[in-house]
Amino acid sequence: MTTREKKMGLATRDAYGQALAELGRENPNVVVLDGDVSGSTKSRMFAKEFPDRFFNFGIAEANLVSAAAGFASCGKIPFASSFSAFLMCKTYDQLRMSVANPHLNVKLCGSHSGISLGQDGASQMAVEDIALACSLPKFTVLVPADETSTRALVKRAAEHLGPVFIRTSRPNVPLIYAPGEMFEIGRAKLLRPGRDVTVIAIGMMVWEALEAAELCVEKGIDVRVIDMHTVKPLDEQAIVAAAKETGAIVTAEEHLIDGGLGSRVAQVVVQNHPVPMEFVGLKNTYAESGTPAQLFERYGLTAKAIVEAIETVC
Amino acid sequence: MTISDRDELKKLANTVRKDIIQMTGTAGSGHPTSSLSTVEILTTLFFQVLRHDPKRPDWPDRDRFILSKGHAAPALYAFLARSGYFPVDRLMTLRKLDSPLQGHPERHRMGGVEASTGSLGQGISIGIGMALAGRLDRKDYRVYVMTGDGECDEGQVWEAALYAGNRGLDNLTVIVDHNQAQQDGWVKDVMDLAPLGDKWRAFKWHTIEIDGHDWDQVSKAFDEARAAKGKPTVIIARTVKGKGVSFMENKPELHGIPPTPEQVEQALRELEQP
Numbered sequence: 001m002t003t004r005e006k007k008m009g010l011a012t013r014d015a016y017g018q019a020l021a022e023l024g025r026e027n028p029n030v031v032v033l034d035g036d037v038s039g040s041t042k043s044r045m046f047a048k049e050f051p052d053r054f055f056n057f058g059i060a061e062a063n064l065v066s067a068a069a070g071f072a073s074c075g076k077i078p079f080a081s082s083f084s085a086f087l088m089c090k091t092y093d094q095l096r097m098s099v100a101n102p103h104l105n106v107k108l109c110g111s112h113s114g115i116s117l118g119q120d121g122a123s124q125m126a127v128e129d130i131a132l133a134c135s136l137p138k139f140t141v142l143v144p145a146d147e148t149s150t151r152a153l154v155k156r157a158a159e160h161l162g163p164v165f166i167r168t169s170r171p172n173v174p175l176i177y178a179p180g181e182m183f184e185i186g187r188a189k190l191l192r193p194g195r196d197v198t199v200i201a202i203g204m205m206v207w208e209a210l211e212a213a214e215l216c217v218e219k220g221i222d223v224r225v226i227d228m229h230t231v232k233p234l235d236e237q238a239i240v241a242a243a244k245e246t247g248a249i250v251t252a253e254e255h256l257i258d259g260g261l262g263s264r265v266a267q268v269v270v271q272n273h274p275v276p277m278e279f280v281g282l283k284n285t286y287a288e289s290g291t292p293a294q295l296f297e298r299y300g301l302t303a304k305a306i307v308e309a310i311e312t313v314c
Numbered sequence: 315m316t317i318s319d320r321d322e323l324k325k326l327a328n329t330v331r332k333d334i335i336q337m338t339g340t341a342g343s344g345h346p347t348s349s350l351s352t353v354e355i356l357t358t359l360f361f362q363v364l365r366h367d368p369k370r371p372d373w374p375d376r377d378r379f380i381l382s383k384g385h386a387a388p389a390l391y392a393f394l395a396r397s398g399y400f401p402v403d404r405l406m407t408l409r410k411l412d413s414p415l416q417g418h419p420e421r422h423r424m425g426g427v428e429a430s431t432g433s434l435g436q437g438i439s440i441g442i443g444m445a446l447a448g449r450l451d452r453k454d455y456r457v458y459v460m461t462g463d464g465e466c467d468e469g470q471v472w473e474a475a476l477y478a479g480n481r482g483l484d485n486l487t488v489i490v491d492h493n494q495a496q497q498d499g500w501v502k503d504v505m506d507l508a509p510l511g512d513k514w515r516a517f518k519w520h521t522i523e524i525d526g527h528d529w530d531q532v533s534k535a536f537d538e539a540r541a542a543k544g545k546p547t548v549i550i551a552r553t554v555k556g557k558g559v560s561f562m563e564n565k566p567e568l569h570g571i572p573p574t575p576e577q578v579e580q581a582l583r584e585l586e587q588p
Binding site: 031052053055057058060062063064065066067068069070071072073074075076078093094096097098101102103 | 374420421422428429430431432433435436439440441442443444445446447448450451469470473474476477
């Protein structure tokens, strides 16, 4: 169920912190590891309540990720948190050999993902983290769009047996879902029915996709919008149905278009029911310092950019 | 199985050395010299020190051993087999398709292998997670990690050393198999580690430096590690790469080179001598 008037909610990183604290109360096996940025990732909300189960590893992400694997091999459910740029991009080898190869039950939460962290600039911006996480065999990759979906998906991640990457972002974001909405890993959310084209979006681009669909009404284009909160494993049924029923697909992500949501959706489309596609995302470039709104405008991550993409495939 | 008789231990060490030669000879690849340097240390560890039960590899209270220098996998597999984790005849499937004895150890393929290693530098960090979990659960198991000396080039080793030293993880013991050679040559030429003991001491570790082939020194070092409170222990064991086979000893160029069938015969003959 969507709430179409723009009501701002928490940042997904805040919802992550709240969900962690809740998990801490429910399950004594949950432990949290952070790399000296707990105030930013919001894992501090857990640390305050459960200091014995919180481990600050300092600025040493490789050690942090492998240690999380050690915890998991002893039956704990470790949530490892840091900026996504450091948690994922610095530790690819630890992710592959400490975590993915033995398929250990490690949860990774990368905050400040994409370019919406704004002023801090490119070194802090993970724009390749989804590609890295999706490349790891049997990883589950979750990109929630608002606070409600974050809370629900963090819970699902804790229940899921196996490695999970959860991607959160820095700014407050509009509410997409009413409180209490249920989520399942691998089951996309149909946010708006439509017959002419489907926009498949993740994270902060879900709101932009809904805006784009509104803008298309006056153009006479009936846009379906899907929130593909689980980028791996993809909801192939929803994608194939979209291809068959709407005949065109646009993907939208705050990430490089190479190896991200768009590439993965395209794989499903060409294997099952080829239709014209267009990709909204960063195109072969890093971003820079600026306000989030300025950056979204400059790098083409807006409702307007999605409308343009829609018009090229319709 | 705990063995207290020294002669028995020596016999086992010899058996494992023969296993290593035969395994790598049969496979036609692997790292025999990197495996041979570990033998006195791992014989002592597996048959005197570790609290483990080969019939219950997932026993929550077991001591953990991580072979961080995963290329010494033949040694690990031989000790697991000789301890009773799996039948000895399976050793000759090393590196063959469908064998759980992968070229480098993989945790999910076999009981007794505690971590997937081979990409150097990760073992101590994984051991830290296990040691912290044990502390949290008030369990008294201990965690042992063996690294190579060349492996100490990896930055992650020192991230882990800094963490464990600062947190006083006294249920964690690291053994550095200081065989003084790495793939491209002598450690002192490729990337000198000296003074290695001072480095670990500076990171707040209880540091013991021994001859890693001297049974008394090895055994005493493990006792001392268990007794050390408030600090993790590192045992820097000076060893000989290729130890026990005359034509393999102290030859850095033999890193990752398996013996030929003739060399297997010669090595086995040498190891038959008391």
